[in-house]
Every structure is written in C-alpha cells, then in structure tokens.
Amino acid sequence: MTTGFGAEAEEFAASVAGVVESGWGTAVAAPAGDLPTLAEAAVAQGWYEPGGEGALDFLAAAVRELGARACPLPIADAYVTARLADDATRARVASGEVRPLVAVAPRPDGTVFEHLDAAEGATHVLRLVPGAAAAELLPIERTDPAPGLAVPAWSRVTVTTEGALTCGRGAEDVAAALSVHRLGLAIRALGAAARVHALAVEHAKVRRQFGRAIGAFGAVQQRVAACQIDLAAGERLVEDAVGHVLAGGPDAGLAAELAIRFVRDTAPSIMFGAQHTLGAIGYFEEHEAPWLFRRVHADLSRLETLRAPGVDRALVEDGRSLPASNLGPVAEAFREEVRALLAAHRRDGGHDAEGLRAEMAGRGLFALAWPRAEGGREATVEEQVVLNEEMKYARGPVDRAMSAAMLLGHSILRHGTPEQKAEFLPLIREGRMAFCLGYSEPEAGSDLASLRTAAVRDGDHWVVNGQKSWTTRGQTASHVWLAVRTDPDARPRHAGITIFLVPMDTPGIQIQRHVALSGEISCTVFYDDVRIPDSMRVGEVNGGWKVIGDALAAERVIMGGVAATLLRQLDDLLDVLRRDPAGTLGPDGSRPRARLASLAARLQAARVLVLAATRSMNDAAASGARVRLAAPMAAVLSGELAEDFGQGMLEILGPAAALGPDAPGAAGAGLFEHGLRLAPMFVIGGGTNDVQRGIIARALGLPRE
Known part of the structure; x- marks a missing residue:
C-alpha cells in the first residue's frame, strides 16, 4: 500500500x-x-x-x-x-x-x-x-x-x-462532518480498489499464457498502467484533501469534494481493470477480488445517498477556484513576486514580451535553480514549481526561454565544457537562447534509442547526415540541440548516441516547414554532409544518453505543466459560466454540471501529480516506485486531460466554444477551440502516452513485451 x-x-x-x-x-x-x-x-x-x-x-x-x-x-x-x-x-x-x-x-x-x-x-x-x-x-x-x-x-x-x-x-x-464522512467512504473504496489492483499486478507477473507472462502483453501493460495512474492520482488527491482539512483553511470542503469526485469517477474503472487482468482466477469467491468488488461499488453507491453541495456549485455559484497547494512561506512569497512581475508587464490582454524577458533576466529567474556562481538564485524546488505554474497560467510570452533553461541549461551545467558554458549559459540566463530540439526522426519518435541520423568523425570535425522530424520552432532557432548516432554497432542501442549544440546556419542544414493542427509551425530538418567541430559536442562521445536523460526529465515535467495551462482554461470557462449558470449548466445533477465536476477533479489530480513529479526530479535522495513513476504519470494524466478538456468545452458551451477569436460570439475569445486543436500534442510530445504507460508498467515489475 x-x-x-x-x-x-x-x-x-x-x-x-x-x-x-x-x-x-x-x-x-x-x-x-x-x-x-x-x-x-x-x-x-x-x-x-x-x-x-x-x-x-x-x-x-x-x-x-x-x-x-x-x-x-x-x-x-x-x-x-x-x-x-x-x-x-x-x-x-x-x-x-x-x-x-x-x-x-x-x-x-x-x-x-x-x-x-x-x-x-x-x-x-x-x-x-x-x-x-x-x-x-x-x-x-x-x-x-x-x-x-x-x-x-x-x-x-x-x-x-x-x-x-x-x-x-x-x-x-454539520457540513464539515458530512464532508469528512463522504471522504471516508471514498478512501475506503479507493483502498479496496488499490488492493485488487496490487493483486492484479502481481498476477500479471506470474500468470503465463501463450508461453509468456501475461504482463508482457501490450494490452495488459496499458490497462495496468492506466489503473496505476488513476490510483496514484486518487491517493495524492486524498492526501491533499486531508492536508487542507487538517489546516482548517477555506478550501477544506472543496478539496475533499474534488477527491471524492475523482474517486467516484475512477475507482470503478480501477476495479474493473484489475478484474480483467485477473481473469477467471479473480472471478470466483475463493479470491479476494469479488469481495473487494462488492466493497468498492457498495461504498460508492452510498455516496449518492450522502448528498452535499458539489464541485460544480462551489466553482460556479460560490465563485471558488481550485485549491492551491501551499508550498511554504518562501515559495508563496515568491509567487506574489512573480504575479506582481507579470502584472507590471501586462498589456492589452497580453504582455510586453521584451520588457518581461529583460526583467526576468535581471532577477535571475531564467537561471532560478542554478548556482549563484553561474548567475542563478539556487532556488528551492518549490520556487521552481511556482515560476512554472504562474508563467503557464498567465500565458507569459517567455515559454521558449524557460524551456531553454530547463532543457539545455541544466545539461550544459553538468556536461558542458568551460567554453560552452561561457558561450551559452549567458544566453540562457538572459532568456535569449532561441533553440530547437533535434531528437525525433521518421523512425525514432518516442523510441529515441532508434535514431539513425549519423555523425562520423573526421579529424577534429564530425560529418552529420540524416533527417529530423517535428522540430518545433526550427525555422526561428539559432541552434539545435542535436542527438546523433556516433557508434552504429553499440549495444545497447542508446550507448552509441552523442549530443551536439549546432548553429542552424551551418552549411548543409535545410529546413522544410509544416503547419500543425494547432497552427504552430514545425519543421523537417535535413542534414547533408554537415561538418561540425568537436567543440560543439556536449558530454562524452557515445555518452549522450546521460545528457538526454537530464533534458528529458525536465521535458516531462514541462509536459506535465500543461495542468497550469488547463487551470487557466478552467478559470476562463468559469468566467463564462458564472454569467448565466442556469442557462449554461442547467439544474443540479445535470450532465453539464457532472462533466464540469469531473473535469475539475481530474485537473486537480493532475496538479498534485505534477507537483510530485517536479519534486521527485529534483530530489536526488528520493527513491521508490512512487517517486520514479510520478513524472510519466503526470505526463499521461495531463496530456489525456487536455484532450478531454477540449471536448468538455464543446459539450458544456456548445458551438460557441468552437469559434475562433475573430468570430462574433466566440466563447473564451477563441481560446477554447485552439486548446482542443493543441491537445493531441500533449499526448504525443515528450514520449507518447502509450510509451509512457509502458514505462509505468515496467516500473511496476511487469516484463517487457
């Protein structure tokens, strides 16, 4: 447990x-x-x-x-x-x-x-x-x-x-007592679901069919991982709710109702998923599963008899917002600093991008976690969470600069030469590093170890040939963070990869632009006999996987950070709904209200998982499956929530949510329809969710397919 x-x-x-x-x-x-x-x-x-x-x-x-x-x-x-x-x-x-x-x-x-x-x-x-x-x-x-x-x-x-x-x-x-009693029922149901899920995981490791353990089958891995994500998110939400109740703050009731709603929505699917994995073995009463099945559904049905004002009423009629996690006095004071900074540079619904960038650079915010000797602030993990949350929520126009700090900055600090640090760290620290990622290829997306773009050594230079796909912002980048194969015979495959930081104007680099569903420009980049000096190599020859690991860890936290973006979408949605709750949502118990409550609960679950993932990435002493799984679980839940969120906007608001910013009557100034078009990227980018669920399954001990 x-x-x-x-x-x-x-x-x-x-x-x-x-x-x-x-x-x-x-x-x-x-x-x-x-x-x-x-x-x-x-x-x-x-x-x-x-x-x-x-x-x-x-x-x-x-x-x-x-x-x-x-x-x-x-x-x-x-x-x-x-x-x-x-x-x-x-x-x-x-x-x-x-x-x-x-x-x-x-x-x-x-x-x-x-x-x-x-x-x-x-x-x-x-x-x-x-x-x-x-x-x-x-x-x-x-x-x-x-x-x-x-x-x-x-x-x-x-x-x-x-x-x-x-x-x-x-x-x-009385209201607080009812809330705690309802939370107790939800916790008991979740405990029962957790037990049968654990039994199913162990069963999948040893039950053999068609000559191998059933846990090696992709379908079983995907199902087990999906159940694990819902279970972990529910447990985190429950802990968050308990913390709010113990603190006695104004968010205690809403935090409890969000946890209850999430458990109501997910515990049955965890239970059914476990039953499917156990198969006939878990269907007969000699096994624990049938009795846990009864307990889960009985407890959740009793929640229906213990009616209380729901999440939808708290958010719409009562004007509440999703509870924030209190990250301590230092981090919360920093949050006020970031909000004041954003407010000072707000212009006509947007921000003064250059002014914001310059002030953030002056305050060392792009190098927030770096050592002071490198111009950083040696900030706590909690302060890093705050900066990422607030910038995402405010739609601050410095996303690329922050990504450079997280994806490139840490890797260069750890693996770069003194010359590379002298050249690139100031650019990153000032928010001026216009980079793109050269990872994905036609045959190597989530499976980076399969990349084929090759670099062959020629004296003090390397000659690169190959093709990179889906290179976002490649058309405006000054440099590409390029992963290439330098040893085609290396085993395992990832052992022969090396990282280079290459100027995009190097002869032999050609760019072909593509327009994505979201309207964003992404590129195919061709490398034809591109000669680059060895001085552009970051880290050891054939040691690029360590460098990639540092960058990917941060990237998955960034992908999980979509939760902050969705929080802004939720608040935009609530602004619309509060003008006419009865007209848009209908009476208590209506389908739109249930949809809103479920989306809000899932969003809160994603937020607590993102927080756990961010902390785990920065805690060298952390260990255990709960920590290792936090980042991929946050990425999967957040990405799938983005898609569900986009669909939910259409279901709740109707065609007005499908209008663009220039159309009369567009809900949310056209941002809702853009959010729907953007949503698939949150499932694809940073390693597809199918791959991430495979990682989760193997971390639980299931064998490779």
Whole structure:
C-alpha cells in the first residue's frame, strides 16, 4: 500500500492492519466477519480516539487499510460523531459505549435510514441534515438486514428520538462532518480498489499464457498502467484533501469534494481493470477480488445517498477556484513576486514580451535553480514549481526561454565544457537562447534509442547526415540541440548516441516547414554532409544518453505543466459560466454540471501529480516506485486531460466554444477551440502516452513485451 500520511499515521495504520488481519482476515472473510468482536478490539486499541484529537490523517490511513480488507468497521462514523459531540459523548464513543453510524436524513424528522453498513452492534445513528444548525445522535431501536451487493449486508435502521443528543455548533460544523464522512467512504473504496489492483499486478507477473507472462502483453501493460495512474492520482488527491482539512483553511470542503469526485469517477474503472487482468482466477469467491468488488461499488453507491453541495456549485455559484497547494512561506512569497512581475508587464490582454524577458533576466529567474556562481538564485524546488505554474497560467510570452533553461541549461551545467558554458549559459540566463530540439526522426519518435541520423568523425570535425522530424520552432532557432548516432554497432542501442549544440546556419542544414493542427509551425530538418567541430559536442562521445536523460526529465515535467495551462482554461470557462449558470449548466445533477465536476477533479489530480513529479526530479535522495513513476504519470494524466478538456468545452458551451477569436460570439475569445486543436500534442510530445504507460508498467515489475 502507499504511504503518504506521515510516519506516525502510517504506524497507526499498520497497527490497524495487523489487528484486522488477525480478527477479520483478508477480504475473503467479508461474509463471515465478526464486526462486533472487531469493534471491541478497536476500542481496546484506541481506534475511536482520533476523532477527539482531530487526527484526520490517522483516520484516513486506517480507513484505507479497512478498505483493502473489505471491512466496513465504522471508525469514520465514530470520528465524525466525536468531532461534533461534547466531551462527555466523545468519551462514550472512545470507550465503545456509543457506537454510531452516520446517515443523512431527507427530512429533519426522519427516523428510518436505508443502506447502512455495520449496523450489527451499533447503538446510535448520527443524523446529519444538510443546512441544519446541528446534528442529532439518535438511539437505534431496530435493524433489519437488506442483503444485496454489500457484504456484510446493509441494514434498514429505525431510530427513536427518545434520548436523542444534539451535536455540533452550527451549519458549518454539520457540513464539515458530512464532508469528512463522504471522504471516508471514498478512501475506503479507493483502498479496496488499490488492493485488487496490487493483486492484479502481481498476477500479471506470474500468470503465463501463450508461453509468456501475461504482463508482457501490450494490452495488459496499458490497462495496468492506466489503473496505476488513476490510483496514484486518487491517493495524492486524498492526501491533499486531508492536508487542507487538517489546516482548517477555506478550501477544506472543496478539496475533499474534488477527491471524492475523482474517486467516484475512477475507482470503478480501477476495479474493473484489475478484474480483467485477473481473469477467471479473480472471478470466483475463493479470491479476494469479488469481495473487494462488492466493497468498492457498495461504498460508492452510498455516496449518492450522502448528498452535499458539489464541485460544480462551489466553482460556479460560490465563485471558488481550485485549491492551491501551499508550498511554504518562501515559495508563496515568491509567487506574489512573480504575479506582481507579470502584472507590471501586462498589456492589452497580453504582455510586453521584451520588457518581461529583460526583467526576468535581471532577477535571475531564467537561471532560478542554478548556482549563484553561474548567475542563478539556487532556488528551492518549490520556487521552481511556482515560476512554472504562474508563467503557464498567465500565458507569459517567455515559454521558449524557460524551456531553454530547463532543457539545455541544466545539461550544459553538468556536461558542458568551460567554453560552452561561457558561450551559452549567458544566453540562457538572459532568456535569449532561441533553440530547437533535434531528437525525433521518421523512425525514432518516442523510441529515441532508434535514431539513425549519423555523425562520423573526421579529424577534429564530425560529418552529420540524416533527417529530423517535428522540430518545433526550427525555422526561428539559432541552434539545435542535436542527438546523433556516433557508434552504429553499440549495444545497447542508446550507448552509441552523442549530443551536439549546432548553429542552424551551418552549411548543409535545410529546413522544410509544416503547419500543425494547432497552427504552430514545425519543421523537417535535413542534414547533408554537415561538418561540425568537436567543440560543439556536449558530454562524452557515445555518452549522450546521460545528457538526454537530464533534458528529458525536465521535458516531462514541462509536459506535465500543461495542468497550469488547463487551470487557466478552467478559470476562463468559469468566467463564462458564472454569467448565466442556469442557462449554461442547467439544474443540479445535470450532465453539464457532472462533466464540469469531473473535469475539475481530474485537473486537480493532475496538479498534485505534477507537483510530485517536479519534486521527485529534483530530489536526488528520493527513491521508490512512487517517486520514479510520478513524472510519466503526470505526463499521461495531463496530456489525456487536455484532450478531454477540449471536448468538455464543446459539450458544456456548445458551438460557441468552437469559434475562433475573430468570430462574433466566440466563447473564451477563441481560446477554447485552439486548446482542443493543441491537445493531441500533449499526448504525443515528450514520449507518447502509450510509451509512457509502458514505462509505468515496467516500473511496476511487469516484463517487457
């Protein structure tokens, strides 16, 4: 299982897992599990105390473990009750004297509740009424089993108002309690989905068909990787939501609802994907999968009965924005500096490009992470995240200069000669390096190790022949960051590649322009007997893969940074929707509202993955699959979200979103239709998503196809 709630919370979760393993077992125990006895052990272990302490991270980590074992022990219900109750009632909950279940009443006088888990042994129902100033803790009078999908079976519970206790100190308390309870259900469902996904991954490594492990089949790898991305994004969103709730800020409720929405959208597909990988082995009740299947879908269906104001209402009617991750006082102060800088150079809906470039250069922003000796600011990872986010969001006209710093600057610092550093680092630092990438070829796109453009040594020079494709900005570049094959017999293939930084006006270089779907110019570049001196080589001969690795790591973070661009599109969309919510979105529960909520949740998931990816790229001490996978997962999720976002604009706004900037009535000044046309590049560039999912699958231990 993943770890992300802090060491103490994870220790608590491990203790919970150990007790449940011995007192309940695995998910296979669900039909015969003894919840009352397990509840007694929970009291002895102090599991019902986190509510009194407000330790939501402890609760979340523990509920995740319960989900992995298809165990509906209602510790989240106890937590919510303890948060609302007075000290005396809280003590009764902690001691196990009061064992509450949480339910939402359609009416203030409701005394019958359907579809409740774990009613056996429960003593009370905490009745939450959205909008009410308080909740009520009502004694249970009768329980009737309601068998079906849920195992253990749900119950129909009748309560009495005699001896009822009032809990909470206002509508905000009740709303927060409902949000936490809904989050607990989502966490439990995600924990169950995570467990069956882990079982499917292990199965794919050992199950053999047609003479090889099924994990070697491309279709299985793609499915497993897709499930892994959704799972990781959901886990990150949950952690983000828990952090917001613990901080007690204004974004706590929205952060929780975004996590809940994402889990609702993705946990079933993770579950079905795992079932497909397990095949018939996971279809029969001797296996854990059928019981986890029941738990995932039962918990998610209960979310529908626990209605709360949704993501769409928060964003549109309430005027909220997606919660930002607080990156610490230094980074957040830097964010204000960057925003002020952008505001100072804003002109007529755009920016003064030259003025912005000059001031950024003067402040050392293009060399933000470089050593001070090289003109940098030795900025933290968090400050680098801030600069990338704010520039992308503002559509700042310095994208090429920032890309040069990230893709070329770090590599030249690590691998360049003193002469190369003296020539190129000042240009990069000043934002004047007009470069293009010479990587892709007709037969080598995502598979760079297959490149064929050859460089043959001739004394102090190299003679280059070949062709590069899809060279964006090649027609305006001063230099090309060129990958060539210098040893055609090298094994493995990537061992024979070398990097050069070559002026584009070198004789023998010819450019052919192409117009992309997005309207952007990209080029085919031909190299015919191009002679370049060895002084243009960056790094060792045949050692280019290390140099490429430095650049590609940054490139995938940049590609993941599309999330900041999509955040701007979302905010532009919200500006349109807020003018006439009823006319554009319709009533609560409408399809456009559901579409908006899902897009917003996926965008927030992409943002937390991008943040994780950026941090992992700059943390030399980081290790583990969770870190290694962060960058490709961010790239895949962000790229596919860009496509879905473009389609979503058309579905929500209709033909107005398909109009260009010069058309009357164009929604979003024509930027929405351009975003749709640009979207496929975010899936193709930096290594196609199919390739990235293959990388993810192999990082999980699946064999090569």
